[in-house]
Amino acid sequence: MTLPTRPNTEVTTAAHDRVYRALRTRIMHGEVAPGEALTLRGIGRDFGVSMTPAREAVRRLVAEGALFLSSSGRVSTPELSNERIEELAALRALIEVELASRALPRAHMALIDRLQTINSNVAEMVAKRDAVGYIRTNLEFHRTLYLRAQAPAMLAMAETVWLQLGPTMRALYGRLRRTEPPQDHRLIIAALKAGDEPSLRLAVRSDVTKGLRLLAG
Amino acid sequence: MTLPTRPNTEVTTAAHDRVYRALRTRIMHGEVAPGEALTLRGIGRDFGVSMTPAREAVRRLVAEGALFLSSSGRVSTPELSNERIEELAALRALIEVELASRALPRAHMALIDRLQTINSNVAEMVAKRDAVGYIRTNLEFHRTLYLRAQAPAMLAMAETVWLQLGPTMRALYGRLRRTEPPQDHRLIIAALKAGDEPSLRLAVRSDVTKGLRLLAG
DNA sequence: TGGCTCTGCATGTGATCACAAATCGCCAGT
DNA sequence: ACTGGCGATTTGTGATCACATGCAGAGCCA
Numbered sequence: 001m002t003l004p005t006r007p008n009t010e011v012t013t014a015a016h017d018r019v020y021r022a023l024r025t026r027i028m029h030g031e032v033a034p035g036e037a038l039t040l041r042g043i044g045r046d047f048g049v050s051m052t053p054a055r056e057a058v059r060r061l062v063a064e065g066a067l068f069l070s071s072s073g074r075v076s077t078p079e080l081s082n083e084r085i086e087e088l089a090a091l092r093a094l095i096e097v098e099l100a101s102r103a104l105p106r107a108h109m110a111l112i113d114r115l116q117t118i119n120s121n122v123a124e125m126v127a128k129r130d131a132v133g134y135i136r137t138n139l140e141f142h143r144t145l146y147l148r149a150q151a152p153a154m155l156a157m158a159e160t161v162w163l164q165l166g167p168t169m170r171a172l173y174g175r176l177r178r179t180e181p182p183q184d185h186r187l188i189i190a191a192l193k194a195g196d197e198p199s200l201r202l203a204v205r206s207d208v209t210k211g212l213r214l215l216a217g
Numbered sequence: 218m219t220l221p222t223r224p225n226t227e228v229t230t231a232a233h234d235r236v237y238r239a240l241r242t243r244i245m246h247g248e249v250a251p252g253e254a255l256t257l258r259g260i261g262r263d264f265g266v267s268m269t270p271a272r273e274a275v276r277r278l279v280a281e282g283a284l285f286l287s288s289s290g291r292v293s294t295p296e297l298s299n300e301r302i303e304e305l306a307a308l309r310a311l312i313e314v315e316l317a318s319r320a321l322p323r324a325h326m327a328l329i330d331r332l333q334t335i336n337s338n339v340a341e342m343v344a345k346r347d348a349v350g351y352i353r354t355n356l357e358f359h360r361t362l363y364l365r366a367q368a369p370a371m372l373a374m375a376e377t378v379w380l381q382l383g384p385t386m387r388a389l390y391g392r393l394r395r396t397e398p399p400q401d402h403r404l405i406i407a408a409l410k411a412g413d414e415p416s417l418r419l420a421v422r423s424d425v426t427k428g429l430r431l432l433a434g
Numbered sequence: 435t436g437g438c439t440c441t442g443c444a445t446g447t448g449a450t451c452a453c454a455a456a457t458c459g460c461c462a463g464t
Numbered sequence: 465a466c467t468g469g470c471g472a473t474t475t476g477t478g479a480t481c482a483c484a485t486g487c488a489g490a491g492c493c494a
Contacts, residue, residue, distance in 0.1 A: 231476095231477075231478095232477080232478070233477080233478085266478075266479090267478060267479045267480075268478095268479085268480090269477075269478050269479065269480090270477085270478065273477095289485075289486060289487090290485090290486090291486090
């Protein structure tokens with residue numbers, strides 16, 4: 001580019017990729033509200049780039065279902081219907097149960113230790129009522145487990161679902177008024193220790209679909 | 218645009234969307250070989266647009282896993298490893314079994330008739346050894362059934378998997394030297410008629426994972 | 435003859451511009 | 465005070481340009 005904003009002392013990743021990654025994590029972690037509008041020039045201003053990289057990042061996120069593109073081309077984070085949330089939760093259950101099942105035979109003690117450490121962080125976020133922190137550490141817990149499945153295509157699919165649920169997860173967990181740490185995570189860890197696949201599948205399914213119960217309210 | 222190549226007598230869809238759709242169906246139907254390289258200027262030339270819409274279409278397809286982006290930015294259709302193919306087939310099984318199961322209670326006679334008609338087209342393509350035609354009609358068969366599930370998010374996910382498998386499906390079915398019509402499709406139709414959900418799940422799973430057997434060769 | 439380098443072409447990236455359309459706000463009329 | 469219309473501004477879209485980089489083929493040397 002003509003104006004290098006940062007010295008080239010480190011590996012320079014493409015501008016559109018930097019914008020994409022930043023927006024992606026912000027959306028996945030629930031840092032943006034559902035229905036929030038975005039503009040290409042605004043994104044470009046925020047990241048110090050022109051419209052072109054902003055457009056590419058937005059297009060990519062739209063393709064992944066993380067952003068909604070109105071008929072006039074305006075982009076905003078989607079407001080999901082209850083039916084769509086149910087579908088996405090069902091997809092989480094299908095894919096993540098399979099990922100956990102594939103990770104089980106490879107789950108050694110070091111992994112279980114790391115999961116327990118992450119889970120204590122999750123509990124801490126719940127106690128602090130930090131919705132964004134809770135979502136972030138909770139996803140870290142799941143991703144750490146699923147990475148052991150050695151199934152990158154499935155993991156990518158699961159992350160796409162997380163991405164689509166991001167903005168509403170924030171609203172969902174913000175409505176959630178509990179302070180108890182996640183019980184299902186303990187069941188997951190216990191099943192991993194015991195090598196008990198049926199219990200693991202049940203625990204993951206329960207953990208993943210639990211947030212759905214508050215839709216009736 | 219400054220140069221309207223077509224008169225505006227019909228509804229004009231955005232140029233990048235037209236390019237995207239055209240490339241997408243070509244990839245999904247297996248009309249491009251795995252590893253085939255694409256250039257932005259070449260795509261622009263083919264569709265009579267500049268690089269900008271071509272770039273957006275390509276970015277979108279990369280995001281969906283339909284195209285592979287090398288580290289230097291070159292795009293090509295991906296050459297899938299056997300492990301990745303196995304993953305994608307497992308995803309197809311998971312998602313499509315669920316879709317079929319959800320479609321079952323809504324499957325009336327009119328739908329079953331349409332499925333039988335499409336299936337005869339599939340058989341015709343098999344007899345003619347038309348790989349592209351086979352893939353196209355086969356996907357039409359599945360999509361017609363899954364549309365009844367009223368689960369757009371799941372269907373989109375399934376189509377994304379089809380898209381990723383597109384280029385290799387062509388190679389796979391090209392290697393397939395059979396002339397018998399798809400037996401599993403008949404089982405699917407029979408299960409739909411009988412309202413037999415377990416049989417339906419089995420038949421869909423079998424149909425979807427069948428192409429995998431020839432990977433050992 | 436084989437391997438290496440160097441140069442020129444092809445290609446992706448990002449910025450900028452012109453244009454169309456949509457959106458928002460203001461003002462007049464009732 | 466409310467509503468409808470109109471204009472200014474915002475916004476997305478596509479084209480084009482400058483630039484850096486990667487790739488390949490030609491030419492050179494051992």
